[in-house]
Amino acid sequence: MEFRFTEEQEMIRDTAQAFLAEVSTSEAVRAAMATESGYDLDLWQRICDQMYWQAIHIPEQYGGMGLGYVELVAMLEQMGRYLLCSPFYATVCLAANSLLLAADEAQKTDYLAQIVAGSTGTLAYTGMSGRWDAAAVEATCEPSGDGYLINGSYRFVPDGHTADILVVAARLPGSEGEQGISLFVLPAETAGISRQWLPTMDQTRKQAQLVCDQVHVPSSALMGEAGNAWPQLSKIIDLAAVAIAADQVGGAQQSLDITLAYLQERVQFGRVIASYQAVKHKAADMMLKAEAGRSAIYYAACVADEVLTGGPMAAELPEAASIAKAYCSDAYFFNAGCGIQLHGGVGFTAEYDIQLYFKRAKSTETFLGNAAYHRERLARQLLDGEVAA
Amino acid sequence: MKLSFSAADEQFREEIAGWLRDNLCGEFEEIRFRGGPGDEHMYVEERKAWEARMHRGGWTCIGWPREYGGRAASIEQQVIFNEEYARAGGPGRMGHIGETLTGPTLIAFGSQEQKQRYLPGILRGEELWCQGYSEPNAGSDLANVKTRARFDEDSQQWQISGQKVWTSLAHESQYCFVLARTDPDSVGHKGLGFFLVAMDQPGVEVRPIEQLTGTSEFNEVFFDEAVCSAQDIVGLPGEGWKVAMGLLGFERGVSTLGQQMLFQNEFDEIIRVARENGAAQDPAIRQRIADAHVGLRIMRFNSMRMLSGGGDDGSLQKEAMIYKLYWATWHRNLGKLAMDILGAESEILDAGPYELNRLQSMYLFTRSDTIYGGTNQIQRNIIAERALGMPREPRG
Ligand SMILES: Cc1cc2nc3c(=O)[nH]c(=O)nc-3n(C[C@H](O)[C@H](O)[C@H](O)COP(=O)(O)OP(=O)(O)OC[C@H]3O[C@@H](n4cnc5c(N)ncnc54)[C@H](O)[C@@H]3O)c2cc1C
Numbered sequence: 001m002e003f004r005f006t007e008e009q010e011m012i013r014d015t016a017q018a019f020l021a022e023v024s025t026s027e028a029v030r031a032a033m034a035t036e037s038g039y040d041l042d043l044w045q046r047i048c049d050q051m052y053w054q055a056i057h058i059p060e061q062y063g064g065m066g067l068g069y070v071e072l073v074a075m076l077e078q079m080g081r082y083l084l085c086s087p088f089y090a091t092v093c094l095a096a097n098s099l100l101l102a103a104d105e106a107q108k109t110d111y112l113a114q115i116v117a118g119s120t121g122t123l124a125y126t127g128m129s130g131r132w133d134a135a136a137v138e139a140t141c142e143p144s145g146d147g148y149l150i151n152g153s154y155r156f157v158p159d160g161h162t163a164d165i166l167v168v169a170a171r172l173p174g175s176e177g178e179q180g181i182s183l184f185v186l187p188a189e190t191a192g193i194s195r196q197w198l199p200t201m202d203q204t205r206k207q208a209q210l211v212c213d214q215v216h217v218p219s220s221a222l223m224g225e226a227g228n229a230w231p232q233l234s235k236i237i238d239l240a241a242v243a244i245a246a247d248q249v250g251g252a253q254q255s256l257d258i259t260l261a262y263l264q265e266r267v268q269f270g271r272v273i274a275s276y277q278a279v280k281h282k283a284a285d286m287m288l289k290a291e292a293g294r295s296a297i298y299y300a301a302c303v304a305d306e307v308l309t310g311g312p313m314a315a316e317l318p319e320a321a322s323i324a325k326a327y328c329s330d331a332y333f334f335n336a337g338c339g340i341q342l343h344g345g346v347g348f349t350a351e352y353d354i355q356l357y358f359k360r361a362k363s364t365e366t367f368l369g370n371a372a373y374h375r376e377r378l379a380r381q382l383l384d385g386e387v388a389a
Numbered sequence: 390m391k392l393s394f395s396a397a398d399e400q401f402r403e404e405i406a407g408w409l410r411d412n413l414c415g416e417f418e419e420i421r422f423r424g425g426p427g428d429e430h431m432y433v434e435e436r437k438a439w440e441a442r443m444h445r446g447g448w449t450c451i452g453w454p455r456e457y458g459g460r461a462a463s464i465e466q467q468v469i470f471n472e473e474y475a476r477a478g479g480p481g482r483m484g485h486i487g488e489t490l491t492g493p494t495l496i497a498f499g500s501q502e503q504k505q506r507y508l509p510g511i512l513r514g515e516e517l518w519c520q521g522y523s524e525p526n527a528g529s530d531l532a533n534v535k536t537r538a539r540f541d542e543d544s545q546q547w548q549i550s551g552q553k554v555w556t557s558l559a560h561e562s563q564y565c566f567v568l569a570r571t572d573p574d575s576v577g578h579k580g581l582g583f584f585l586v587a588m589d590q591p592g593v594e595v596r597p598i599e600q601l602t603g604t605s606e607f608n609e610v611f612f613d614e615a616v617c618s619a620q621d622i623v624g625l626p627g628e629g630w631k632v633a634m635g636l637l638g639f640e641r642g643v644s645t646l647g648q649q650m651l652f653q654n655e656f657d658e659i660i661r662v663a664r665e666n667g668a669a670q671d672p673a674i675r676q677r678i679a680d681a682h683v684g685l686r687i688m689r690f691n692s693m694r695m696l697s698g699g700g701d702d703g704s705l706q707k708e709a710m711i712y713k714l715y716w717a718t719w720h721r722n723l724g725k726l727a728m729d730i731l732g733a734e735s736e737i738l739d740a741g742p743y744e745l746n747r748l749q750s751m752y753l754f755t756r757s758d759t760i761y762g763g764t765n766q767i768q769r770n771i772i773a774e775r776a777l778g779m780p781r782e783p784r785g
Binding site: 002003004005006009070260263264271272274275277279280281283284285287288291292294295296298299301302312313319322323326327372374375376377378379382383384 | 390391392393660663664669672675676678679680682683686687690691693694696697698708711714715766768769770772773774776777779780782
């Protein structure tokens with residue numbers, strides 16, 4: 001048992017950290033988040049061409065670097081720390097994961113190569129209901145000619161307005177819940193798809209609404225078996241939850257670090273406010289949350305890795321993902337919230353960065369189900385099965 | 390990162406699990422799952438016999454080096470041992486203070502003579518130890534101990550006088566390690582000594598303290614010129630603080646993983662009750678049960694990180710400092726959850742005058758988890774100052 005980063009993994013993390021500290025500064029984040037696309041194209045190209053991050057866990061046979069989910073999580077943590085505004089998450093943790101788990105060889109060869117070359121992507125599965133489980137899939141698909149006809153709306157789609165490649169979920173008309181769901185991969189420019197940016201409270205992560213109006217796709221767009229995609233989709237969602245939890249841990253840590261820096265310089269009653277015990281104890285609680293969250297995502301990353309590469313721990317994915325998402329959602333919100341409080345009045349200004357973390361804490365908490373949602377998911381597993389004899 | 394255990398470790402798991410299956414039965418059946426925290430006063434004689442059985446099987450003190458009778462078990466093996474022991478319902482270890490505190494301290498700081506004299510008794514599970522740190526005026530502020538140790542030139546022995554308090558299991562113990570002042574003019578952590586004191590002597594009086602549980606696991610211990618031979622000071626006079634702190638480091642080691650398995654047993658019991666009495670249908674309770682599950686799983690991940698991440702000398706990294714605050718707070722919440730699930734029945738005892746059932750006893754005992762071994766407030770001070778580098782508390 002070696003539950004810590006290898007030297008190589010530490011190097012990947014440190015390289016990511018150093019790069020992001022340089023490029024994802026407060027000014028850069030604020031500039032990117034003010035745009036509708038939400039990211040700086042030059043920076044994204046640098047990430048793809050120089051750093052090769054988009055290819056990190058794509059197997060070498062598809063042109064990727066062939067590293068694992070642990071390496072990916074180590075990088076995501078740093079991206080959360082520096083509030084990186086980029087299509088990385090949607091492209092790698094939604095689109096590429098979907099392809100890895102659900103696509104056939106031809107689709108992988110085609111689309112993963114596009115992602116490696118710098119194309120962006122995302123996953124659209126949630127309709128208008130605001131749910132995150134199988135019932136979230138509202139759009140419909142029907143066989144039509146030599147392909148399928150997709151109709152319906154998607155909301156809360158990360159970077160949906162800018163992505164080049166879309167993975168979409170749709171269900172057979174009349175089907176319910178986990179039944180009847182299919183996945184498709186298609187170019188975003190396919191006729192009949194209209195995409196609209198949704199202005200968001202957290203401006204560092206962009207969302208869009210997609211409408212499919214009589215969208216015709218060829219049968220080669222179908223991923224896996226028609227009507228039977230829920231097992232794959234549920235894994236994709238769980239992997240995405242692990243990834244967003246890693247972003248949350250990075251944010252929770254940085255909320256603490258920037259608050260700590262402020263506490264050490266602000267003087268009241270003749271001494272730095274970091275010397276007051278009420279303040280110290282809050283900071284200690286924040287460290288506890290960040291560290292416990294880190295334990296949760298590292299474990300979940302090991303599980304996720306076995307989901308992609310095979311291994312006995314793969315079966316733990318739903319549990320590990322919900323543990324990570326539940327804990328890290330609360331931890332990030334706690335740390336960012338305490339961060340504002342401990343900053344005092346300046347914490348309420350637009351100028352200080354803690355507000356950006358506070359908003360990203362909430363948006364990442366909501367996305368893919370908040371802590372209560374994931375706890376209920378765990379409760380079903382713990383409490384509703386057959387009673388052992 | 391690699392989370393799996395090696396084939397050799399899995400074989401070790403089979404070995405201990407098999408041994409427990411073959412031995413923790415028959416006469417020992419009744420002490421399965423007994424004698425843990427909150428239940429330490431129960432089945433004392435049976436548990437002592439169990440210690441002897443453990444010793445014969447070679448399962449006491451497995452983490453100690455071979456030269457002292459241990460197995461030099463790796464961290465992984467100690468984890469496995471603790472997990473399997475708790476899984477099998479192994480009774481609360483009578484000898485745990487000696488095995489996990491006194492032993493490692495003597496191995497690290499003790500003289501050859503002390504090791505020869507005291508380690509075998511711990512290994513055999515025959516000689517029990519208690520921890521004489523806290524005093525009426527030295528709790529969180531441990532360096533304020535006033536108990537004196539005077540070297541008597543005539544008898545060439547140390548004479549110890551003063552009062553200790555909250556001394557767990559003092560009434561069952563043959564020995565106590567005592568932190569006492571060797572330099573009467575000293576203050577704070579200077580001028581202290583670390584003594585190995587026999588309990589069975591005229592100068593030592595143990596008075597049980599009744600706890601809010603109605604039971605008495607801890608005691609007041611009065612020393613009135615209690616004697617301690619010149620060989621029984623660990624380290625030099627004046628070095629007591631260093632030894633005492635070294636010992637507290639051992640307190641946070643691998644035994645925590647066995648503790649988690651005990652927590653898991655309690656948690657499973659709580660789930661069983663919730664499903665039986667219908668509380669498992671209540672959405673608010675469901676949230677709290679799931680939250681407890683999340684907390685317990687992460688506690689395990691925390692300790693796996695802690696045990697993989699320390700230095701080669703067994704020292705812990707900064708993040709290990711959250712450990713005590715984390716588990717104590719989690720466990721305290723679990724106690725409250727258990728009572729809320731029991732609902733109205735939580736008030737009704739097994740029998741009069743004050744016989745608590747297992748969950749009630751757990752609930753009451755968890756109120757001490759956030760106090761002993763450094764209170765939650767002290768833990769937060771430590772995290773803020775040592776891990777986060779914030780200014781130290783002003784001292785009087
Ligand atoms: C069940 C149990 C078993 C025990 N077993 C043993 C044993 O075997 N051997 C032994 O030596 N001791 C033992 N103890 C004693 C234990 O270590 C002390 O109770 C503990 O260290 C706290 O000291 P105190 O009780 O004097 O409380 P105090 O130190 O008086 O604390 C009272 C309150 O003040 C707070 N406080 C104190 N100082 C600060 C500060 N600087 N900043 C913020 N808050 C502060 C504390 O957090 C606490 O809430 C045991 C205690 C219990 C409850």
